[in-house]
Amino acid sequence: MLSYQFCHQVTTATITAQDLAFDRHHLWHPYTSLRNPLPTYPVVAAAGCELELADGRKLIDGMSSWWCAIHGYNVPELNAAAKVQLDHMSHVMFGGITHPPAVALARRLVEITPGALQRVFLADSGSVSVEVAMKMAIQYQYARGERGRNKFLTFRGGYHGDTTGPMSVCDPVNGMHVLFAGFLPTHHFVDRPPAGQHTPLDKSYLRSLDELFTKHAHESAAFICEPGVQGAGGMHFYNLSYLDHVRRLCDEHGLLLIYDEIATGFGRTGALFVSEIAATPDILTLGKALTGGYLTLAATLCTDHVAETIGNSDVPNLMHGPTFMGNPLACSVAVASINLLFSRDWRAQVENIGQLLDRYLAPAAALAMVTDVRVLGAIGVIETEQPVDQAVIQAFFVDEGVWIRPFGKLIYLMPPFVITDGQLRQLCAVVIEACSVPKNFSAA
Numbered sequence: 001m002l003s004y005q006f007c008h009q010v011t012t013a014t015i016t017a018q019d020l021a022f023d024r025h026h027l028w029h030p031y032t033s034l035r036n037p038l039p040t041y042p043v044v045a046a047a048g049c050e051l052e053l054a055d056g057r058k059l060i061d062g063m064s065s066w067w068c069a070i071h072g073y074n075v076p077e078l079n080a081a082a083k084v085q086l087d088h089m090s091h092v093m094f095g096g097i098t099h100p101p102a103v104a105l106a107r108r109l110v111e112i113t114p115g116a117l118q119r120v121f122l123a124d125s126g127s128v129s130v131e132v133a134m135k136m137a138i139q140y141q142y143a144r145g146e147r148g149r150n151k152f153l154t155f156r157g158g159y160h161g162d163t164t165g166p167m168s169v170c171d172p173v174n175g176m177h178v179l180f181a182g183f184l185p186t187h188h189f190v191d192r193p194p195a196g197q198h199t200p201l202d203k204s205y206l207r208s209l210d211e212l213f214t215k216h217a218h219e220s221a222a223f224i225c226e227p228g229v230q231g232a233g234g235m236h237f238y239n240l241s242y243l244d245h246v247r248r249l250c251d252e253h254g255l256l257l258i259y260d261e262i263a264t265g266f267g268r269t270g271a272l273f274v275s276e277i278a279a280t281p282d283i284l285t286l287g288k289a290l291t292g293g294y295l296t297l298a299a300t301l302c303t304d305h306v307a308e309t310i311g312n313s314d315v316p317n318l319m320h321g322p323t324f325m326g327n328p329l330a331c332s333v334a335v336a337s338i339n340l341l342f343s344r345d346w347r348a349q350v351e352n353i354g355q356l357l358d359r360y361l362a363p364a365a366a367l368a369m370v371t372d373v374r375v376l377g378a379i380g381v382i383e384t385e386q387p388v389d390q391a392v393i394q395a396f397f398v399d400e401g402v403w404i405r406p407f408g409k410l411i412y413l414m415p416p417f418v419i420t421d422g423q424l425r426q427l428c429a430v431v432i433e434a435c436s437v438p439k440n441f442s443a444a
Protein backbone atom coordinates (compact mmCIF):
# COMPACT_ATOMS: atom_id res chain seq x y z
CA MET A 1 0.00 0.00 0.00
CA LEU A 2 2.73 2.38 1.04
CA SER A 3 4.80 1.69 -2.02
CA TYR A 4 1.74 2.11 -4.22
CA GLN A 5 1.11 5.56 -2.76
CA PHE A 6 4.75 6.46 -3.13
CA CYS A 7 4.70 5.37 -6.72
CA HIS A 8 1.49 7.27 -7.36
CA GLN A 9 2.95 10.47 -5.96
CA VAL A 10 6.10 10.19 -7.99
CA THR A 11 4.24 9.65 -11.26
CA THR A 12 1.90 12.58 -10.75
CA ALA A 13 4.36 15.11 -9.37
CA THR A 14 7.37 14.72 -11.62
CA ILE A 15 8.13 14.16 -15.23
CA THR A 16 11.48 13.12 -16.65
CA ALA A 17 13.17 13.87 -19.94
CA GLN A 18 12.38 10.25 -20.90
CA ASP A 19 8.71 10.83 -20.17
CA LEU A 20 8.70 13.83 -22.49
CA ALA A 21 10.48 11.88 -25.20
CA PHE A 22 7.96 9.05 -24.80
CA ASP A 23 5.10 11.55 -25.04
CA ARG A 24 6.58 13.01 -28.21
CA HIS A 25 6.81 9.63 -29.90
CA HIS A 26 3.75 7.82 -28.60
CA LEU A 27 1.05 10.28 -27.57
CA TRP A 28 -1.29 12.15 -29.87
CA HIS A 29 -2.02 15.73 -28.86
CA PRO A 30 -4.91 17.75 -30.33
CA TYR A 31 -4.33 18.78 -33.93
CA THR A 32 -0.57 18.41 -33.54
CA SER A 33 1.90 17.45 -36.25
CA LEU A 34 3.27 13.94 -35.97
CA ARG A 35 6.31 14.68 -38.04
CA ASN A 36 7.30 17.77 -36.15
CA PRO A 37 5.33 18.03 -32.90
CA LEU A 38 5.55 21.39 -31.15
CA PRO A 39 6.81 21.28 -27.57
CA THR A 40 4.33 20.31 -24.86
CA TYR A 41 4.67 21.82 -21.39
CA PRO A 42 4.46 19.40 -18.46
CA VAL A 43 1.86 20.56 -15.92
CA VAL A 44 1.86 18.71 -12.60
CA ALA A 45 -0.74 20.63 -10.63
CA ALA A 46 -3.24 23.45 -10.96
CA ALA A 47 -4.98 25.54 -8.32
CA GLY A 48 -7.01 28.72 -8.42
CA CYS A 49 -6.14 30.42 -11.70
CA GLU A 50 -2.63 29.00 -11.99
CA LEU A 51 -1.10 25.99 -13.70
CA GLU A 52 2.09 24.65 -12.13
CA LEU A 53 4.84 23.36 -14.41
CA ALA A 54 7.07 20.42 -13.47
CA ASP A 55 9.96 22.83 -12.83
CA GLY A 56 7.86 24.71 -10.27
CA ARG A 57 6.99 27.74 -12.40
CA LYS A 58 3.40 28.93 -12.18
CA LEU A 59 1.43 30.23 -15.14
CA ILE A 60 -1.66 32.45 -14.94
CA ASP A 61 -4.40 30.66 -16.87
CA GLY A 62 -6.03 32.64 -19.66
CA MET A 63 -7.82 29.69 -21.30
CA SER A 64 -9.97 27.99 -18.64
CA SER A 65 -8.74 24.79 -20.34
CA TRP A 66 -10.85 25.57 -23.43
CA TRP A 67 -13.91 27.21 -21.84
CA CYS A 68 -14.25 24.61 -19.07
CA ALA A 69 -12.63 25.68 -15.79
CA ILE A 70 -14.93 28.58 -14.95
CA HIS A 71 -14.21 28.21 -11.20
CA GLY A 72 -10.47 27.74 -11.68
CA TYR A 73 -8.65 24.57 -10.60
CA ASN A 74 -8.55 22.38 -7.51
CA VAL A 75 -11.83 23.87 -6.31
CA PRO A 76 -12.66 22.70 -2.77
CA GLU A 77 -16.43 22.43 -3.45
CA LEU A 78 -15.91 20.35 -6.60
CA ASN A 79 -13.22 18.20 -4.99
CA ALA A 80 -15.63 17.47 -2.13
CA ALA A 81 -18.45 16.50 -4.49
CA ALA A 82 -16.15 14.12 -6.37
CA LYS A 83 -14.82 12.52 -3.17
CA VAL A 84 -18.26 11.98 -1.67
CA GLN A 85 -19.57 10.45 -4.90
CA LEU A 86 -16.45 8.28 -5.29
CA ASP A 87 -17.26 6.63 -1.97
CA HIS A 88 -20.81 5.85 -3.15
CA MET A 89 -20.05 4.74 -6.71
CA SER A 90 -18.07 6.25 -9.54
CA HIS A 91 -20.03 4.60 -12.30
CA VAL A 92 -22.93 2.32 -12.96
CA MET A 93 -24.70 1.59 -16.24
CA PHE A 94 -27.68 3.81 -17.09
CA GLY A 95 -29.67 1.17 -18.95
CA GLY A 96 -32.48 0.08 -16.60
CA ILE A 97 -30.87 1.99 -13.72
CA THR A 98 -31.06 5.55 -12.50
CA HIS A 99 -29.24 7.31 -9.67
CA PRO A 100 -29.44 10.48 -7.56
CA PRO A 101 -26.68 12.46 -9.33
CA ALA A 102 -28.30 12.05 -12.77
CA VAL A 103 -31.74 13.00 -11.48
CA ALA A 104 -30.34 15.98 -9.56
CA LEU A 105 -28.43 17.22 -12.60
CA ALA A 106 -31.34 16.82 -15.00
CA ARG A 107 -33.62 18.65 -12.56
CA ARG A 108 -31.10 21.49 -12.30
CA LEU A 109 -30.64 21.73 -16.08
CA VAL A 110 -34.39 21.84 -16.67
CA GLU A 111 -34.66 24.60 -14.04
CA ILE A 112 -31.91 26.86 -15.35
CA THR A 113 -32.39 26.56 -19.13
CA PRO A 114 -35.30 28.20 -21.00
CA GLY A 115 -38.69 26.80 -19.92
CA ALA A 116 -39.47 24.97 -23.15
CA LEU A 117 -36.46 22.64 -22.76
CA GLN A 118 -37.68 19.81 -20.56
CA ARG A 119 -35.97 16.58 -21.65
CA VAL A 120 -32.33 15.78 -20.90
CA PHE A 121 -29.96 13.32 -22.57
CA LEU A 122 -26.66 12.99 -20.67
CA ALA A 123 -23.85 12.34 -23.14
CA ASP A 124 -20.17 11.75 -22.54
CA SER A 125 -18.63 14.61 -24.54
CA GLY A 126 -19.62 17.71 -26.44
CA SER A 127 -19.25 16.07 -29.83
CA VAL A 128 -21.46 13.18 -28.76
CA SER A 129 -24.13 15.57 -27.50
CA VAL A 130 -24.15 17.17 -30.97
CA GLU A 131 -24.43 13.72 -32.59
CA VAL A 132 -27.40 13.09 -30.31
CA ALA A 133 -28.97 16.45 -31.21
CA MET A 134 -28.63 15.65 -34.92
CA LYS A 135 -30.09 12.15 -34.49
CA MET A 136 -32.97 13.61 -32.46
CA ALA A 137 -33.75 16.00 -35.31
CA ILE A 138 -33.64 13.20 -37.91
CA GLN A 139 -35.86 10.96 -35.76
CA TYR A 140 -38.26 13.87 -35.20
CA GLN A 141 -38.66 14.31 -38.96
CA TYR A 142 -38.97 10.54 -39.45
CA ALA A 143 -41.73 10.49 -36.84
CA ARG A 144 -43.59 13.18 -38.79
CA GLY A 145 -43.39 11.05 -41.93
CA GLU A 146 -40.67 13.30 -43.42
CA ARG A 147 -38.30 10.49 -44.38
CA GLY A 148 -36.29 12.54 -46.88
CA ARG A 149 -35.27 15.26 -44.45
CA ASN A 150 -31.75 14.19 -43.62
CA LYS A 151 -29.71 17.34 -44.30
CA PHE A 152 -28.75 20.15 -41.94
CA LEU A 153 -28.53 23.87 -42.54
CA THR A 154 -25.82 25.88 -40.82
CA PHE A 155 -23.53 28.91 -40.90
CA ARG A 156 -20.07 28.77 -42.38
CA GLY A 157 -17.39 29.29 -39.73
CA GLY A 158 -19.02 27.04 -37.15
CA TYR A 159 -17.43 24.45 -34.89
CA HIS A 160 -19.45 21.59 -33.44
CA GLY A 161 -16.93 18.89 -32.57
CA ASP A 162 -14.66 16.31 -34.12
CA THR A 163 -16.79 13.20 -34.60
CA THR A 164 -18.35 12.62 -38.00
CA GLY A 165 -21.79 14.20 -37.56
CA PRO A 166 -20.54 17.38 -35.91
CA MET A 167 -17.57 17.62 -38.27
CA SER A 168 -19.95 17.57 -41.23
CA VAL A 169 -21.54 20.81 -39.97
CA CYS A 170 -18.22 22.47 -39.03
CA ASP A 171 -16.89 25.11 -41.37
CA PRO A 172 -16.09 23.27 -44.63
CA VAL A 173 -12.62 24.86 -44.88
CA ASN A 174 -11.47 24.79 -41.23
CA GLY A 175 -13.17 21.41 -40.86
CA MET A 176 -11.11 19.95 -43.72
CA HIS A 177 -14.13 18.65 -45.60
CA VAL A 178 -11.97 18.06 -48.67
CA LEU A 179 -9.78 15.63 -46.74
CA PHE A 180 -12.85 13.67 -45.66
CA ALA A 181 -14.78 13.93 -48.92
CA GLY A 182 -16.79 10.77 -49.55
CA PHE A 183 -16.79 9.96 -45.85
CA LEU A 184 -18.60 12.99 -44.45
CA PRO A 185 -22.26 13.58 -45.19
CA THR A 186 -22.75 16.87 -47.04
CA HIS A 187 -24.97 19.63 -45.71
CA HIS A 188 -25.99 23.15 -46.75
CA PHE A 189 -24.04 26.20 -45.63
CA VAL A 190 -24.74 29.91 -45.66
CA ASP A 191 -22.19 32.63 -44.86
CA ARG A 192 -21.99 33.41 -41.20
CA PRO A 193 -23.77 36.55 -40.00
CA PRO A 194 -21.80 39.79 -40.30
CA ALA A 195 -19.36 40.50 -37.47
CA GLY A 196 -20.32 42.44 -34.37
CA GLN A 197 -22.86 41.72 -31.66
CA HIS A 198 -24.34 45.23 -32.06
CA THR A 199 -24.04 45.63 -35.84
CA PRO A 200 -27.45 46.53 -37.34
CA LEU A 201 -29.12 43.79 -39.36
CA ASP A 202 -28.08 43.52 -43.00
CA LYS A 203 -31.08 43.09 -45.29
CA SER A 204 -29.15 41.34 -48.03
CA TYR A 205 -27.80 38.87 -45.50
CA LEU A 206 -31.35 38.15 -44.31
CA ARG A 207 -32.25 37.44 -47.93
CA SER A 208 -29.41 34.92 -48.18
CA LEU A 209 -30.97 33.10 -45.22
CA ASP A 210 -34.35 33.14 -47.00
CA GLU A 211 -32.72 31.67 -50.10
CA LEU A 212 -31.00 28.91 -48.15
CA PHE A 213 -34.34 27.80 -46.74
CA THR A 214 -36.21 28.18 -50.04
CA LYS A 215 -33.67 25.95 -51.76
CA HIS A 216 -32.91 23.34 -49.13
CA ALA A 217 -35.52 23.30 -46.35
CA HIS A 218 -37.55 20.51 -47.98
CA GLU A 219 -34.66 18.06 -47.53
CA SER A 220 -33.44 19.37 -44.16
CA ALA A 221 -34.16 18.32 -40.59
CA ALA A 222 -32.80 21.27 -38.63
CA PHE A 223 -30.75 24.42 -38.57
CA ILE A 224 -27.76 24.11 -36.23
CA CYS A 225 -25.55 26.92 -34.96
CA GLU A 226 -23.61 28.38 -32.08
CA PRO A 227 -25.81 31.26 -30.94
CA GLY A 228 -24.10 34.67 -30.90
CA VAL A 229 -20.49 33.46 -30.66
CA GLN A 230 -18.75 31.11 -33.05
CA GLY A 231 -15.89 29.78 -30.93
CA ALA A 232 -13.19 27.54 -32.36
CA GLY A 233 -14.34 28.52 -35.87
CA GLY A 234 -12.98 32.05 -35.42
CA MET A 235 -14.16 33.73 -32.17
CA HIS A 236 -16.77 35.51 -34.27
CA PHE A 237 -19.49 37.57 -32.52
CA TYR A 238 -22.76 38.36 -34.29
CA ASN A 239 -26.11 40.04 -33.66
CA LEU A 240 -28.58 37.68 -31.95
CA SER A 241 -31.47 39.22 -33.91
CA TYR A 242 -30.40 37.10 -36.89
CA LEU A 243 -31.56 34.12 -34.87
CA ASP A 244 -35.09 35.56 -34.67
CA HIS A 245 -35.13 35.38 -38.45
CA VAL A 246 -33.71 31.85 -38.46
CA ARG A 247 -36.34 30.82 -35.89
CA ARG A 248 -39.16 32.18 -38.10
CA LEU A 249 -37.76 30.40 -41.15
CA CYS A 250 -37.44 27.11 -39.23
CA ASP A 251 -41.08 27.38 -38.11
CA GLU A 252 -42.31 28.24 -41.61
CA HIS A 253 -40.43 25.36 -43.20
CA GLY A 254 -40.85 22.67 -40.54
CA LEU A 255 -37.22 22.55 -39.37
CA LEU A 256 -36.00 22.29 -35.80
CA LEU A 257 -33.55 24.85 -34.42
CA ILE A 258 -30.51 23.44 -32.61
CA TYR A 259 -28.23 25.67 -30.52
CA ASP A 260 -24.80 24.38 -29.67
CA GLU A 261 -23.95 26.16 -26.40
CA ILE A 262 -21.13 23.81 -25.45
CA ALA A 263 -18.77 26.80 -25.41
CA THR A 264 -21.12 29.68 -24.54
CA GLY A 265 -23.11 27.96 -21.78
CA PHE A 266 -22.81 28.70 -18.06
CA GLY A 267 -22.25 32.43 -18.14
CA ARG A 268 -19.28 32.93 -20.44
CA THR A 269 -21.00 35.54 -22.63
CA GLY A 270 -22.66 37.41 -19.76
CA ALA A 271 -25.95 35.51 -20.09
CA LEU A 272 -26.27 32.18 -18.28
CA PHE A 273 -27.15 30.72 -21.69
CA VAL A 274 -27.45 32.67 -24.92
CA SER A 275 -30.70 30.71 -25.38
CA GLU A 276 -32.29 32.80 -22.61
CA ILE A 277 -31.74 36.08 -24.50
CA ALA A 278 -32.12 34.84 -28.11
CA ALA A 279 -34.96 33.07 -29.94
CA THR A 280 -35.57 29.79 -28.11
CA PRO A 281 -34.20 26.61 -29.70
CA ASP A 282 -35.92 23.22 -29.92
CA ILE A 283 -32.72 21.40 -29.00
CA LEU A 284 -29.78 22.65 -26.94
CA THR A 285 -26.36 21.11 -26.37
CA LEU A 286 -24.23 21.86 -23.30
CA GLY A 287 -20.78 20.64 -22.28
CA LYS A 288 -17.37 22.08 -21.43
CA ALA A 289 -18.12 24.20 -18.29
CA LEU A 290 -20.91 21.79 -17.27
CA THR A 291 -18.59 20.04 -14.78
CA GLY A 292 -16.49 23.13 -14.13
CA GLY A 293 -13.82 21.44 -16.22
CA TYR A 294 -13.43 18.40 -13.95
CA LEU A 295 -14.74 15.53 -16.03
CA THR A 296 -16.07 14.92 -19.49
CA LEU A 297 -19.85 15.30 -19.60
CA ALA A 298 -22.35 16.93 -21.92
CA ALA A 299 -26.09 17.21 -22.23
CA THR A 300 -28.61 17.47 -25.05
CA LEU A 301 -31.89 19.08 -24.01
CA CYS A 302 -35.05 19.23 -26.08
CA THR A 303 -38.65 20.34 -25.82
CA ASP A 304 -41.55 18.11 -24.83
CA HIS A 305 -42.82 18.53 -28.39
CA VAL A 306 -39.67 17.02 -29.91
CA ALA A 307 -39.57 14.16 -27.40
CA GLU A 308 -43.30 13.41 -27.69
CA THR A 309 -43.21 13.45 -31.49
CA ILE A 310 -40.40 10.88 -31.48
CA GLY A 311 -42.21 8.93 -28.77
CA ASN A 312 -45.40 8.71 -30.81
CA SER A 313 -43.72 7.16 -33.85
CA ASP A 314 -43.16 3.52 -34.79
CA VAL A 315 -39.58 3.92 -33.42
CA PRO A 316 -40.39 5.50 -30.07
CA ASN A 317 -36.88 5.32 -28.59
CA LEU A 318 -34.00 7.65 -29.32
CA MET A 319 -31.36 5.45 -30.94
CA HIS A 320 -28.40 6.36 -28.76
CA GLY A 321 -27.04 5.10 -25.43
CA PRO A 322 -23.33 5.40 -24.66
CA THR A 323 -21.61 3.19 -22.09
CA PHE A 324 -20.79 6.09 -19.81
CA MET A 325 -24.17 7.79 -20.17
CA GLY A 326 -25.03 9.78 -17.04
CA ASN A 327 -21.75 8.96 -15.29
CA PRO A 328 -22.50 9.54 -11.58
CA LEU A 329 -19.11 11.06 -10.73
CA ALA A 330 -19.39 13.60 -13.55
CA CYS A 331 -23.04 14.35 -12.72
CA SER A 332 -22.22 15.00 -9.04
CA VAL A 333 -19.46 17.39 -9.92
CA ALA A 334 -21.74 19.11 -12.46
CA VAL A 335 -24.42 19.69 -9.81
CA ALA A 336 -21.76 21.07 -7.44
CA SER A 337 -20.40 23.31 -10.21
CA ILE A 338 -23.83 24.76 -11.01
CA ASN A 339 -24.53 25.32 -7.30
CA LEU A 340 -21.16 27.01 -6.88
CA LEU A 341 -21.85 29.25 -9.88
CA PHE A 342 -25.15 30.37 -8.36
CA SER A 343 -23.63 30.82 -4.90
CA ARG A 344 -21.52 33.63 -6.34
CA ASP A 345 -22.40 36.79 -8.21
CA TRP A 346 -21.14 35.30 -11.46
CA ARG A 347 -22.86 38.00 -13.55
CA ALA A 348 -20.84 40.67 -11.75
CA GLN A 349 -17.67 38.59 -12.17
CA VAL A 350 -18.19 38.19 -15.91
CA GLU A 351 -19.14 41.84 -16.35
CA ASN A 352 -16.06 42.93 -14.43
CA ILE A 353 -13.80 40.67 -16.54
CA GLY A 354 -15.37 42.14 -19.69
CA GLN A 355 -14.77 45.70 -18.56
CA LEU A 356 -11.16 44.96 -17.63
CA LEU A 357 -10.53 43.12 -20.91
CA ASP A 358 -11.92 46.16 -22.74
CA ARG A 359 -9.64 48.48 -20.84
CA TYR A 360 -6.45 46.41 -20.81
CA LEU A 361 -6.69 45.15 -24.41
CA ALA A 362 -7.68 48.52 -25.92
CA PRO A 363 -4.06 49.63 -26.53
CA ALA A 364 -3.65 46.63 -28.89
CA ALA A 365 -5.91 48.31 -31.45
CA ALA A 366 -3.12 50.78 -32.26
CA LEU A 367 -0.52 48.06 -32.94
CA ALA A 368 0.53 47.42 -36.53
CA MET A 369 0.03 43.64 -36.50
CA VAL A 370 -3.44 43.85 -34.90
CA THR A 371 -6.53 44.09 -37.13
CA ASP A 372 -9.26 43.81 -34.51
CA VAL A 373 -9.81 43.82 -30.76
CA ARG A 374 -13.18 42.57 -29.48
CA VAL A 375 -14.68 41.65 -26.15
CA LEU A 376 -17.93 39.89 -25.28
CA GLY A 377 -18.70 38.76 -21.74
CA ALA A 378 -15.55 37.14 -20.35
CA ILE A 379 -14.05 36.59 -23.81
CA GLY A 380 -11.33 38.89 -25.15
CA VAL A 381 -10.01 38.47 -28.68
CA ILE A 382 -7.16 40.02 -30.61
CA GLU A 383 -7.05 39.27 -34.31
CA THR A 384 -3.70 39.66 -36.01
CA GLU A 385 -2.93 40.44 -39.62
CA GLN A 386 -0.88 37.27 -40.14
CA PRO A 387 -1.21 33.90 -38.40
CA VAL A 388 1.05 33.79 -35.35
CA ASP A 389 3.98 31.39 -35.06
CA GLN A 390 2.43 29.15 -32.42
CA ALA A 391 5.63 27.56 -31.09
CA VAL A 392 7.44 30.86 -30.72
CA ILE A 393 4.60 32.82 -29.18
CA GLN A 394 3.77 29.91 -26.86
CA ALA A 395 7.33 29.85 -25.54
CA PHE A 396 7.21 33.62 -25.03
CA PHE A 397 3.95 33.36 -23.06
CA VAL A 398 5.33 30.60 -20.82
CA ASP A 399 8.50 32.60 -20.21
CA GLU A 400 6.31 35.52 -19.18
CA GLY A 401 4.33 33.34 -16.75
CA VAL A 402 1.01 33.04 -18.56
CA TRP A 403 -0.87 30.22 -20.26
CA ILE A 404 -2.46 31.46 -23.49
CA ARG A 405 -2.84 29.30 -26.57
CA PRO A 406 -3.43 31.25 -29.78
CA PHE A 407 -4.55 29.64 -33.02
CA GLY A 408 -4.24 31.06 -36.52
CA LYS A 409 -4.72 34.83 -36.35
CA LEU A 410 -6.42 34.72 -32.97
CA ILE A 411 -4.90 35.48 -29.59
CA TYR A 412 -7.75 35.19 -27.14
CA LEU A 413 -8.44 35.16 -23.43
CA MET A 414 -11.28 33.43 -21.62
CA PRO A 415 -10.08 33.21 -18.03
CA PRO A 416 -11.76 31.49 -15.10
CA PHE A 417 -14.49 33.73 -13.63
CA VAL A 418 -12.56 33.87 -10.34
CA ILE A 419 -9.47 35.50 -11.85
CA THR A 420 -8.22 38.54 -9.93
CA ASP A 421 -7.90 41.98 -11.49
CA GLY A 422 -4.13 41.77 -11.08
CA GLN A 423 -3.90 38.39 -12.83
CA LEU A 424 -6.05 39.65 -15.68
CA ARG A 425 -3.98 42.82 -16.05
CA GLN A 426 -0.87 40.64 -16.26
CA LEU A 427 -2.42 38.37 -18.93
CA CYS A 428 -3.39 41.37 -21.05
CA ALA A 429 -0.03 43.08 -20.62
CA VAL A 430 1.77 40.00 -21.93
CA VAL A 431 -0.61 39.76 -24.90
CA ILE A 432 0.03 43.41 -25.78
CA GLU A 433 3.77 42.85 -25.43
CA ALA A 434 3.53 39.84 -27.79
CA CYS A 435 1.77 41.95 -30.42
CA SER A 436 4.23 44.81 -30.17
CA VAL A 437 7.12 45.52 -32.49
CA PRO A 438 9.81 44.27 -32.30
CA LYS A 439 8.30 41.07 -30.87
CA ASN A 440 5.90 40.47 -33.73
CA PHE A 441 5.37 36.73 -33.64
CA SER A 442 3.86 36.48 -37.11
CA ALA A 443 4.50 33.18 -38.83
CA ALA A 444 4.84 35.02 -42.15
Ligand SMILES: *Cc1c(COP(=O)(O)O)cnc(C)c1O
Pocket: 125, 126, 127, 128, 130, 159, 160, 161, 162, 226, 231, 232, 260, 261, 262, 263, 287, 288
Ligand atom coordinates in the same frame (compact mmCIF):
# COMPACT_ATOMS: atom_id res chain seq x y z
C1 LIG B 1 -15.72 22.12 -27.89
C2 LIG B 1 -16.98 22.22 -28.66
C3 LIG B 1 -17.63 21.07 -29.13
C4 LIG B 1 -17.07 19.68 -28.94
O1 LIG B 1 -17.00 19.29 -27.61
P1 LIG B 1 -16.00 18.09 -27.19
O2 LIG B 1 -16.27 17.91 -25.74
O3 LIG B 1 -14.62 18.56 -27.50
O4 LIG B 1 -16.39 16.90 -28.00
C5 LIG B 1 -18.81 21.24 -29.81
N1 LIG B 1 -19.33 22.46 -30.03
C6 LIG B 1 -18.75 23.59 -29.58
C7 LIG B 1 -19.38 24.91 -29.83
C8 LIG B 1 -17.54 23.51 -28.90
O5 LIG B 1 -16.92 24.63 -28.49
